[in-house]
Amino acid sequence: MLKLENLHVYYGNIHAIKGIDLEVQEGEIVSLIGANGAGKTTTLQSISGLIPSKDGSVVFEGENIEKRKAHLITKLGIAQVPEGRRVFTGLSVLDNLKLGAFLINDTKKNIEKDIEDIYEKFPVLKERKNQLAGTLSGGEQQMLAMGRALMSRPRLLLLDEPSMGLSPLFVDKIFDVVKELNKTGTTILLVEQNANIALSISDRAYVLETGKIVKSGDAKILLKDSSIKEAYLGA
Ligand SMILES: Nc1ncnc2c1ncn2[C@@H]1O[C@H](COP(=O)(O)OP(=O)(O)O)[C@@H](O)[C@H]1O
Ligand SMILES: [Mg+2]
Known part of the structure:
Protein backbone atom coordinates (compact mmCIF):
# COMPACT_ATOMS: atom_id res chain seq x y z
CA MET A 1 0.00 0.00 0.00
CA LEU A 2 2.80 2.41 0.96
CA LYS A 3 6.43 2.14 0.02
CA LEU A 4 9.24 4.54 0.91
CA GLU A 5 12.49 4.04 -0.93
CA ASN A 6 15.73 5.77 -0.09
CA LEU A 7 13.90 8.75 1.41
CA HIS A 8 16.08 11.73 2.35
CA VAL A 9 14.76 14.80 4.16
CA TYR A 10 16.69 17.92 5.19
CA TYR A 11 15.96 20.93 7.37
CA GLY A 12 18.41 23.38 5.82
CA ASN A 13 21.77 21.69 6.39
CA ILE A 14 20.38 19.19 8.88
CA HIS A 15 20.07 15.77 7.25
CA ALA A 16 17.13 14.49 9.31
CA ILE A 17 16.15 11.40 7.28
CA LYS A 18 19.07 9.55 5.74
CA GLY A 19 17.75 7.12 3.17
CA ILE A 20 14.82 5.26 4.68
CA ASP A 21 13.17 2.19 3.13
CA LEU A 22 9.82 1.30 4.66
CA GLU A 23 6.73 -0.59 3.56
CA VAL A 24 3.19 -0.88 4.82
CA GLN A 25 0.93 -3.59 3.40
CA GLU A 26 -2.79 -3.06 3.23
CA GLY A 27 -4.45 -4.21 6.46
CA GLU A 28 -1.35 -3.97 8.63
CA ILE A 29 -0.50 -2.01 11.74
CA VAL A 30 3.13 -1.01 11.34
CA SER A 31 4.97 0.98 13.94
CA LEU A 32 7.95 3.24 13.67
CA ILE A 33 9.69 3.47 17.01
CA GLY A 34 12.70 5.42 18.16
CA ALA A 35 13.97 7.97 20.64
CA ASN A 36 13.11 11.64 20.67
CA GLY A 37 14.74 13.33 17.66
CA ALA A 38 15.18 10.10 15.65
CA GLY A 39 13.11 11.44 12.74
CA LYS A 40 9.73 9.78 13.27
CA THR A 41 7.62 12.91 12.86
CA THR A 42 9.68 14.05 9.89
CA THR A 43 9.01 10.73 8.18
CA LEU A 44 5.24 11.07 8.65
CA GLN A 45 5.24 14.74 7.57
CA SER A 46 7.11 13.79 4.48
CA ILE A 47 4.60 11.03 3.58
CA SER A 48 1.76 13.56 4.09
CA GLY A 49 3.43 16.11 1.85
CA LEU A 50 3.96 18.62 4.68
CA ILE A 51 7.76 18.52 4.45
CA PRO A 52 9.41 18.04 1.05
CA SER A 53 11.88 15.22 0.56
CA LYS A 54 15.20 15.84 -1.12
CA ASP A 55 15.60 12.40 -2.64
CA GLY A 56 13.90 9.02 -2.85
CA SER A 57 10.34 7.99 -3.49
CA VAL A 58 7.04 7.62 -1.68
CA VAL A 59 4.58 5.35 -3.49
CA PHE A 60 0.99 5.01 -2.29
CA GLU A 61 -1.23 2.43 -3.98
CA GLY A 62 1.02 2.46 -7.01
CA GLU A 63 1.30 6.23 -7.39
CA ASN A 64 4.35 8.38 -6.69
CA ILE A 65 3.25 11.01 -4.21
CA GLU A 66 6.55 12.51 -3.04
CA LYS A 67 6.04 15.67 -5.07
CA ARG A 68 2.33 16.08 -4.37
CA LYS A 69 0.72 18.75 -2.26
CA ALA A 70 -0.61 17.77 1.16
CA HIS A 71 -4.30 18.30 0.39
CA LEU A 72 -4.04 16.05 -2.68
CA ILE A 73 -2.39 13.34 -0.61
CA THR A 74 -5.27 13.57 1.88
CA LYS A 75 -7.68 13.17 -1.02
CA LEU A 76 -5.88 10.02 -2.14
CA GLY A 77 -6.68 8.44 1.23
CA ILE A 78 -3.90 9.26 3.70
CA ALA A 79 -4.70 11.16 6.90
CA GLN A 80 -2.35 12.18 9.66
CA VAL A 81 -3.09 12.66 13.33
CA PRO A 82 -0.36 15.10 14.32
CA GLU A 83 1.92 14.92 17.32
CA GLY A 84 0.43 17.02 20.11
CA ARG A 85 -3.13 16.62 18.65
CA ARG A 86 -3.29 20.18 17.25
CA VAL A 87 -7.05 20.50 17.54
CA PHE A 88 -8.57 23.91 16.88
CA THR A 89 -8.96 24.89 20.52
CA GLY A 90 -11.21 27.90 19.84
CA LEU A 91 -13.73 25.86 17.84
CA SER A 92 -16.32 23.40 19.06
CA VAL A 93 -15.79 19.67 18.95
CA LEU A 94 -18.37 19.43 16.17
CA ASP A 95 -16.71 22.15 14.08
CA ASN A 96 -13.34 20.40 14.47
CA LEU A 97 -14.92 17.25 13.05
CA LYS A 98 -16.59 19.15 10.21
CA LEU A 99 -13.24 20.68 9.24
CA GLY A 100 -11.87 17.16 8.89
CA ALA A 101 -14.36 16.65 6.05
CA PHE A 102 -13.29 19.85 4.29
CA LEU A 103 -11.70 17.99 1.38
CA ILE A 104 -14.50 15.47 0.97
CA ASN A 105 -16.99 16.41 -1.67
CA ASP A 106 -20.05 14.77 -0.30
CA THR A 107 -23.56 15.61 0.77
CA LYS A 108 -24.30 17.14 4.14
CA LYS A 109 -26.27 14.03 4.97
CA ASN A 110 -23.35 11.68 4.34
CA ILE A 111 -21.00 13.88 6.33
CA GLU A 112 -23.47 13.89 9.20
CA LYS A 113 -23.52 10.10 9.00
CA ASP A 114 -19.70 10.08 9.25
CA ILE A 115 -19.92 12.31 12.34
CA GLU A 116 -22.37 9.85 13.91
CA ASP A 117 -19.88 7.04 13.22
CA ILE A 118 -17.16 9.02 14.99
CA TYR A 119 -19.50 9.61 17.96
CA GLU A 120 -20.08 5.88 18.14
CA LYS A 121 -16.35 5.26 18.36
CA PHE A 122 -15.81 8.11 20.81
CA PRO A 123 -19.02 8.68 22.79
CA VAL A 124 -17.39 11.42 24.85
CA LEU A 125 -17.12 13.56 21.71
CA LYS A 126 -20.87 13.42 21.31
CA GLU A 127 -21.38 14.44 24.93
CA ARG A 128 -19.07 17.38 24.38
CA LYS A 129 -19.94 18.26 20.79
CA ASN A 130 -20.78 21.90 21.54
CA GLN A 131 -17.85 22.47 23.88
CA PHE A 170 -6.74 6.87 28.08
CA VAL A 171 -3.80 5.13 26.44
CA ASP A 172 -5.74 1.86 26.59
CA LYS A 173 -8.86 3.51 25.18
CA ILE A 174 -6.97 5.10 22.31
CA PHE A 175 -5.24 1.86 21.39
CA ASP A 176 -8.49 -0.10 21.59
CA VAL A 177 -9.87 2.25 18.95
CA VAL A 178 -6.71 1.90 16.86
CA LYS A 179 -7.10 -1.89 16.89
CA GLU A 180 -10.80 -1.59 16.07
CA LEU A 181 -10.13 0.81 13.17
CA ASN A 182 -7.60 -1.64 11.82
CA LYS A 183 -10.04 -4.54 12.07
CA THR A 184 -12.63 -2.58 10.14
CA GLY A 185 -10.25 -1.91 7.27
CA THR A 186 -7.99 1.04 8.05
CA THR A 187 -4.28 0.45 7.59
CA ILE A 188 -2.17 2.09 10.29
CA LEU A 189 1.33 3.54 10.43
CA LEU A 190 1.96 4.30 14.08
CA VAL A 191 4.76 6.42 15.49
CA GLU A 192 5.51 5.94 19.18
CA GLN A 193 8.17 6.50 21.79
CA ASN A 194 6.22 4.02 23.91
CA ALA A 195 7.74 1.02 22.14
CA ASN A 196 6.14 -1.50 24.40
CA ILE A 197 2.58 -0.59 23.57
CA ALA A 198 3.36 0.05 19.90
CA LEU A 199 5.00 -3.34 19.41
CA SER A 200 2.26 -5.13 21.29
CA ILE A 201 -0.45 -4.00 18.86
CA SER A 202 1.57 -4.00 15.62
CA ASP A 203 2.17 -6.61 12.96
CA ARG A 204 5.60 -5.27 12.06
CA ALA A 205 7.87 -2.48 13.19
CA TYR A 206 10.85 -0.38 12.17
CA VAL A 207 13.37 1.09 14.57
CA LEU A 208 14.66 4.53 13.65
CA GLU A 209 17.90 5.97 15.01
CA THR A 210 19.14 9.41 13.95
CA GLY A 211 17.44 9.24 10.57
CA LYS A 212 18.23 5.62 9.71
CA ILE A 213 16.33 2.37 10.07
CA VAL A 214 18.53 0.19 12.25
CA LYS A 215 16.18 -2.74 12.67
CA SER A 216 12.87 -4.01 11.35
CA GLY A 217 10.73 -7.10 11.47
CA ASP A 218 7.87 -8.90 13.11
CA ALA A 219 6.65 -6.87 16.09
CA LYS A 220 6.32 -9.86 18.41
CA ILE A 221 9.93 -10.82 17.71
CA LEU A 222 11.20 -7.26 18.21
CA LEU A 223 9.34 -7.15 21.52
CA LYS A 224 11.64 -9.94 22.74
CA ASP A 225 14.80 -8.56 21.14
CA SER A 226 17.36 -7.86 23.85
CA SER A 227 18.89 -4.76 22.22
CA ILE A 228 15.41 -3.26 21.78
CA LYS A 229 14.51 -4.11 25.34
CA GLU A 230 17.61 -2.31 26.56
CA ALA A 231 17.20 0.77 24.37
CA TYR A 232 13.41 1.25 24.25
CA LEU A 233 11.59 -0.94 26.70
CA GLY A 234 13.35 0.14 29.87
CA ALA A 235 14.71 -3.34 30.57
N1 LIG B 1 11.58 22.45 11.92
C1 LIG B 1 12.79 21.92 12.14
N2 LIG B 1 13.92 22.61 11.86
C2 LIG B 1 15.14 22.08 12.05
N3 LIG B 1 15.35 20.84 12.52
C3 LIG B 1 14.28 20.09 12.81
C4 LIG B 1 12.94 20.60 12.63
N4 LIG B 1 12.07 19.63 13.01
C5 LIG B 1 12.83 18.59 13.40
N5 LIG B 1 14.15 18.86 13.28
C6 LIG B 1 15.27 17.95 13.60
O1 LIG B 1 15.12 16.77 12.82
C7 LIG B 1 15.42 15.62 13.59
C8 LIG B 1 14.24 14.70 13.63
O2 LIG B 1 13.15 15.32 14.32
P1 LIG B 1 11.73 14.65 14.47
O3 LIG B 1 11.32 14.10 13.15
O4 LIG B 1 10.83 15.64 15.09
O5 LIG B 1 12.05 13.45 15.48
P2 LIG B 1 11.06 12.55 16.35
O6 LIG B 1 9.67 12.74 15.85
O7 LIG B 1 11.58 11.15 16.14
O8 LIG B 1 11.23 12.98 17.76
C9 LIG B 1 15.83 16.14 14.99
O9 LIG B 1 17.23 16.23 15.01
C10 LIG B 1 15.20 17.49 15.05
O10 LIG B 1 15.94 18.35 15.88
MG1 LIG C 1 8.00 13.39 16.87
Missing part, protein backbone atom coordinates in the same frame (compact mmCIF):
# COMPACT_ATOMS: atom_id res chain seq x y z
CA LEU A 132 -14.75 24.30 22.73
CA ALA A 133 -12.04 21.78 21.91
CA GLY A 134 -9.63 23.66 24.18
CA THR A 135 -11.70 22.66 27.22
CA LEU A 136 -11.19 18.92 26.58
CA SER A 137 -8.65 16.84 28.47
CA GLY A 138 -5.54 15.62 26.66
CA GLY A 139 -7.09 12.19 26.08
CA GLU A 140 -10.30 13.68 24.72
CA GLN A 141 -8.32 15.97 22.44
CA GLN A 142 -6.48 12.91 21.13
CA MET A 143 -9.82 11.30 20.36
CA LEU A 144 -10.95 14.48 18.62
CA ALA A 145 -7.75 14.64 16.57
CA MET A 146 -8.33 11.04 15.51
CA GLY A 147 -11.98 11.70 14.75
CA ARG A 148 -11.07 14.74 12.68
CA ALA A 149 -8.57 12.68 10.66
CA LEU A 150 -11.16 9.93 10.12
CA MET A 151 -13.57 12.46 8.64
CA SER A 152 -11.46 12.45 5.44
CA ARG A 153 -12.17 8.68 5.19
CA PRO A 154 -8.54 7.59 5.04
CA ARG A 155 -7.48 4.13 3.98
CA LEU A 156 -4.08 4.78 5.57
CA LEU A 157 -3.95 6.54 8.94
CA LEU A 158 -0.69 8.02 10.19
CA LEU A 159 -0.66 8.39 13.97
CA ASP A 160 2.07 10.46 15.60
CA GLU A 161 2.60 9.65 19.29
CA PRO A 162 -1.04 9.16 20.24
CA SER A 163 -0.11 8.06 23.78
CA MET A 164 2.04 11.07 24.59
CA GLY A 165 1.13 12.65 27.91
CA LEU A 166 -1.95 10.50 28.49
CA SER A 167 -2.92 8.53 31.57
CA PRO A 168 -2.78 4.72 31.23
CA LEU A 169 -6.58 4.55 31.08
Whole structure:
Protein backbone atom coordinates (compact mmCIF):
# COMPACT_ATOMS: atom_id res chain seq x y z
CA MET A 1 0.00 0.00 0.00
CA LEU A 2 2.80 2.41 0.96
CA LYS A 3 6.43 2.14 0.02
CA LEU A 4 9.24 4.54 0.91
CA GLU A 5 12.49 4.04 -0.93
CA ASN A 6 15.73 5.77 -0.09
CA LEU A 7 13.90 8.75 1.41
CA HIS A 8 16.08 11.73 2.35
CA VAL A 9 14.76 14.80 4.16
CA TYR A 10 16.69 17.92 5.19
CA TYR A 11 15.96 20.93 7.37
CA GLY A 12 18.41 23.38 5.82
CA ASN A 13 21.77 21.69 6.39
CA ILE A 14 20.38 19.19 8.88
CA HIS A 15 20.07 15.77 7.25
CA ALA A 16 17.13 14.49 9.31
CA ILE A 17 16.15 11.40 7.28
CA LYS A 18 19.07 9.55 5.74
CA GLY A 19 17.75 7.12 3.17
CA ILE A 20 14.82 5.26 4.68
CA ASP A 21 13.17 2.19 3.13
CA LEU A 22 9.82 1.30 4.66
CA GLU A 23 6.73 -0.59 3.56
CA VAL A 24 3.19 -0.88 4.82
CA GLN A 25 0.93 -3.59 3.40
CA GLU A 26 -2.79 -3.06 3.23
CA GLY A 27 -4.45 -4.21 6.46
CA GLU A 28 -1.35 -3.97 8.63
CA ILE A 29 -0.50 -2.01 11.74
CA VAL A 30 3.13 -1.01 11.34
CA SER A 31 4.97 0.98 13.94
CA LEU A 32 7.95 3.24 13.67
CA ILE A 33 9.69 3.47 17.01
CA GLY A 34 12.70 5.42 18.16
CA ALA A 35 13.97 7.97 20.64
CA ASN A 36 13.11 11.64 20.67
CA GLY A 37 14.74 13.33 17.66
CA ALA A 38 15.18 10.10 15.65
CA GLY A 39 13.11 11.44 12.74
CA LYS A 40 9.73 9.78 13.27
CA THR A 41 7.62 12.91 12.86
CA THR A 42 9.68 14.05 9.89
CA THR A 43 9.01 10.73 8.18
CA LEU A 44 5.24 11.07 8.65
CA GLN A 45 5.24 14.74 7.57
CA SER A 46 7.11 13.79 4.48
CA ILE A 47 4.60 11.03 3.58
CA SER A 48 1.76 13.56 4.09
CA GLY A 49 3.43 16.11 1.85
CA LEU A 50 3.96 18.62 4.68
CA ILE A 51 7.76 18.52 4.45
CA PRO A 52 9.41 18.04 1.05
CA SER A 53 11.88 15.22 0.56
CA LYS A 54 15.20 15.84 -1.12
CA ASP A 55 15.60 12.40 -2.64
CA GLY A 56 13.90 9.02 -2.85
CA SER A 57 10.34 7.99 -3.49
CA VAL A 58 7.04 7.62 -1.68
CA VAL A 59 4.58 5.35 -3.49
CA PHE A 60 0.99 5.01 -2.29
CA GLU A 61 -1.23 2.43 -3.98
CA GLY A 62 1.02 2.46 -7.01
CA GLU A 63 1.30 6.23 -7.39
CA ASN A 64 4.35 8.38 -6.69
CA ILE A 65 3.25 11.01 -4.21
CA GLU A 66 6.55 12.51 -3.04
CA LYS A 67 6.04 15.67 -5.07
CA ARG A 68 2.33 16.08 -4.37
CA LYS A 69 0.72 18.75 -2.26
CA ALA A 70 -0.61 17.77 1.16
CA HIS A 71 -4.30 18.30 0.39
CA LEU A 72 -4.04 16.05 -2.68
CA ILE A 73 -2.39 13.34 -0.61
CA THR A 74 -5.27 13.57 1.88
CA LYS A 75 -7.68 13.17 -1.02
CA LEU A 76 -5.88 10.02 -2.14
CA GLY A 77 -6.68 8.44 1.23
CA ILE A 78 -3.90 9.26 3.70
CA ALA A 79 -4.70 11.16 6.90
CA GLN A 80 -2.35 12.18 9.66
CA VAL A 81 -3.09 12.66 13.33
CA PRO A 82 -0.36 15.10 14.32
CA GLU A 83 1.92 14.92 17.32
CA GLY A 84 0.43 17.02 20.11
CA ARG A 85 -3.13 16.62 18.65
CA ARG A 86 -3.29 20.18 17.25
CA VAL A 87 -7.05 20.50 17.54
CA PHE A 88 -8.57 23.91 16.88
CA THR A 89 -8.96 24.89 20.52
CA GLY A 90 -11.21 27.90 19.84
CA LEU A 91 -13.73 25.86 17.84
CA SER A 92 -16.32 23.40 19.06
CA VAL A 93 -15.79 19.67 18.95
CA LEU A 94 -18.37 19.43 16.17
CA ASP A 95 -16.71 22.15 14.08
CA ASN A 96 -13.34 20.40 14.47
CA LEU A 97 -14.92 17.25 13.05
CA LYS A 98 -16.59 19.15 10.21
CA LEU A 99 -13.24 20.68 9.24
CA GLY A 100 -11.87 17.16 8.89
CA ALA A 101 -14.36 16.65 6.05
CA PHE A 102 -13.29 19.85 4.29
CA LEU A 103 -11.70 17.99 1.38
CA ILE A 104 -14.50 15.47 0.97
CA ASN A 105 -16.99 16.41 -1.67
CA ASP A 106 -20.05 14.77 -0.30
CA THR A 107 -23.56 15.61 0.77
CA LYS A 108 -24.30 17.14 4.14
CA LYS A 109 -26.27 14.03 4.97
CA ASN A 110 -23.35 11.68 4.34
CA ILE A 111 -21.00 13.88 6.33
CA GLU A 112 -23.47 13.89 9.20
CA LYS A 113 -23.52 10.10 9.00
CA ASP A 114 -19.70 10.08 9.25
CA ILE A 115 -19.92 12.31 12.34
CA GLU A 116 -22.37 9.85 13.91
CA ASP A 117 -19.88 7.04 13.22
CA ILE A 118 -17.16 9.02 14.99
CA TYR A 119 -19.50 9.61 17.96
CA GLU A 120 -20.08 5.88 18.14
CA LYS A 121 -16.35 5.26 18.36
CA PHE A 122 -15.81 8.11 20.81
CA PRO A 123 -19.02 8.68 22.79
CA VAL A 124 -17.39 11.42 24.85
CA LEU A 125 -17.12 13.56 21.71
CA LYS A 126 -20.87 13.42 21.31
CA GLU A 127 -21.38 14.44 24.93
CA ARG A 128 -19.07 17.38 24.38
CA LYS A 129 -19.94 18.26 20.79
CA ASN A 130 -20.78 21.90 21.54
CA GLN A 131 -17.85 22.47 23.88
CA LEU A 132 -14.75 24.30 22.73
CA ALA A 133 -12.04 21.78 21.91
CA GLY A 134 -9.63 23.66 24.18
CA THR A 135 -11.70 22.66 27.22
CA LEU A 136 -11.19 18.92 26.58
CA SER A 137 -8.65 16.84 28.47
CA GLY A 138 -5.54 15.62 26.66
CA GLY A 139 -7.09 12.19 26.08
CA GLU A 140 -10.30 13.68 24.72
CA GLN A 141 -8.32 15.97 22.44
CA GLN A 142 -6.48 12.91 21.13
CA MET A 143 -9.82 11.30 20.36
CA LEU A 144 -10.95 14.48 18.62
CA ALA A 145 -7.75 14.64 16.57
CA MET A 146 -8.33 11.04 15.51
CA GLY A 147 -11.98 11.70 14.75
CA ARG A 148 -11.07 14.74 12.68
CA ALA A 149 -8.57 12.68 10.66
CA LEU A 150 -11.16 9.93 10.12
CA MET A 151 -13.57 12.46 8.64
CA SER A 152 -11.46 12.45 5.44
CA ARG A 153 -12.17 8.68 5.19
CA PRO A 154 -8.54 7.59 5.04
CA ARG A 155 -7.48 4.13 3.98
CA LEU A 156 -4.08 4.78 5.57
CA LEU A 157 -3.95 6.54 8.94
CA LEU A 158 -0.69 8.02 10.19
CA LEU A 159 -0.66 8.39 13.97
CA ASP A 160 2.07 10.46 15.60
CA GLU A 161 2.60 9.65 19.29
CA PRO A 162 -1.04 9.16 20.24
CA SER A 163 -0.11 8.06 23.78
CA MET A 164 2.04 11.07 24.59
CA GLY A 165 1.13 12.65 27.91
CA LEU A 166 -1.95 10.50 28.49
CA SER A 167 -2.92 8.53 31.57
CA PRO A 168 -2.78 4.72 31.23
CA LEU A 169 -6.58 4.55 31.08
CA PHE A 170 -6.74 6.87 28.08
CA VAL A 171 -3.80 5.13 26.44
CA ASP A 172 -5.74 1.86 26.59
CA LYS A 173 -8.86 3.51 25.18
CA ILE A 174 -6.97 5.10 22.31
CA PHE A 175 -5.24 1.86 21.39
CA ASP A 176 -8.49 -0.10 21.59
CA VAL A 177 -9.87 2.25 18.95
CA VAL A 178 -6.71 1.90 16.86
CA LYS A 179 -7.10 -1.89 16.89
CA GLU A 180 -10.80 -1.59 16.07
CA LEU A 181 -10.13 0.81 13.17
CA ASN A 182 -7.60 -1.64 11.82
CA LYS A 183 -10.04 -4.54 12.07
CA THR A 184 -12.63 -2.58 10.14
CA GLY A 185 -10.25 -1.91 7.27
CA THR A 186 -7.99 1.04 8.05
CA THR A 187 -4.28 0.45 7.59
CA ILE A 188 -2.17 2.09 10.29
CA LEU A 189 1.33 3.54 10.43
CA LEU A 190 1.96 4.30 14.08
CA VAL A 191 4.76 6.42 15.49
CA GLU A 192 5.51 5.94 19.18
CA GLN A 193 8.17 6.50 21.79
CA ASN A 194 6.22 4.02 23.91
CA ALA A 195 7.74 1.02 22.14
CA ASN A 196 6.14 -1.50 24.40
CA ILE A 197 2.58 -0.59 23.57
CA ALA A 198 3.36 0.05 19.90
CA LEU A 199 5.00 -3.34 19.41
CA SER A 200 2.26 -5.13 21.29
CA ILE A 201 -0.45 -4.00 18.86
CA SER A 202 1.57 -4.00 15.62
CA ASP A 203 2.17 -6.61 12.96
CA ARG A 204 5.60 -5.27 12.06
CA ALA A 205 7.87 -2.48 13.19
CA TYR A 206 10.85 -0.38 12.17
CA VAL A 207 13.37 1.09 14.57
CA LEU A 208 14.66 4.53 13.65
CA GLU A 209 17.90 5.97 15.01
CA THR A 210 19.14 9.41 13.95
CA GLY A 211 17.44 9.24 10.57
CA LYS A 212 18.23 5.62 9.71
CA ILE A 213 16.33 2.37 10.07
CA VAL A 214 18.53 0.19 12.25
CA LYS A 215 16.18 -2.74 12.67
CA SER A 216 12.87 -4.01 11.35
CA GLY A 217 10.73 -7.10 11.47
CA ASP A 218 7.87 -8.90 13.11
CA ALA A 219 6.65 -6.87 16.09
CA LYS A 220 6.32 -9.86 18.41
CA ILE A 221 9.93 -10.82 17.71
CA LEU A 222 11.20 -7.26 18.21
CA LEU A 223 9.34 -7.15 21.52
CA LYS A 224 11.64 -9.94 22.74
CA ASP A 225 14.80 -8.56 21.14
CA SER A 226 17.36 -7.86 23.85
CA SER A 227 18.89 -4.76 22.22
CA ILE A 228 15.41 -3.26 21.78
CA LYS A 229 14.51 -4.11 25.34
CA GLU A 230 17.61 -2.31 26.56
CA ALA A 231 17.20 0.77 24.37
CA TYR A 232 13.41 1.25 24.25
CA LEU A 233 11.59 -0.94 26.70
CA GLY A 234 13.35 0.14 29.87
CA ALA A 235 14.71 -3.34 30.57
N1 LIG B 1 11.58 22.45 11.92
C1 LIG B 1 12.79 21.92 12.14
N2 LIG B 1 13.92 22.61 11.86
C2 LIG B 1 15.14 22.08 12.05
N3 LIG B 1 15.35 20.84 12.52
C3 LIG B 1 14.28 20.09 12.81
C4 LIG B 1 12.94 20.60 12.63
N4 LIG B 1 12.07 19.63 13.01
C5 LIG B 1 12.83 18.59 13.40
N5 LIG B 1 14.15 18.86 13.28
C6 LIG B 1 15.27 17.95 13.60
O1 LIG B 1 15.12 16.77 12.82
C7 LIG B 1 15.42 15.62 13.59
C8 LIG B 1 14.24 14.70 13.63
O2 LIG B 1 13.15 15.32 14.32
P1 LIG B 1 11.73 14.65 14.47
O3 LIG B 1 11.32 14.10 13.15
O4 LIG B 1 10.83 15.64 15.09
O5 LIG B 1 12.05 13.45 15.48
P2 LIG B 1 11.06 12.55 16.35
O6 LIG B 1 9.67 12.74 15.85
O7 LIG B 1 11.58 11.15 16.14
O8 LIG B 1 11.23 12.98 17.76
C9 LIG B 1 15.83 16.14 14.99
O9 LIG B 1 17.23 16.23 15.01
C10 LIG B 1 15.20 17.49 15.05
O10 LIG B 1 15.94 18.35 15.88
MG1 LIG C 1 8.00 13.39 16.87
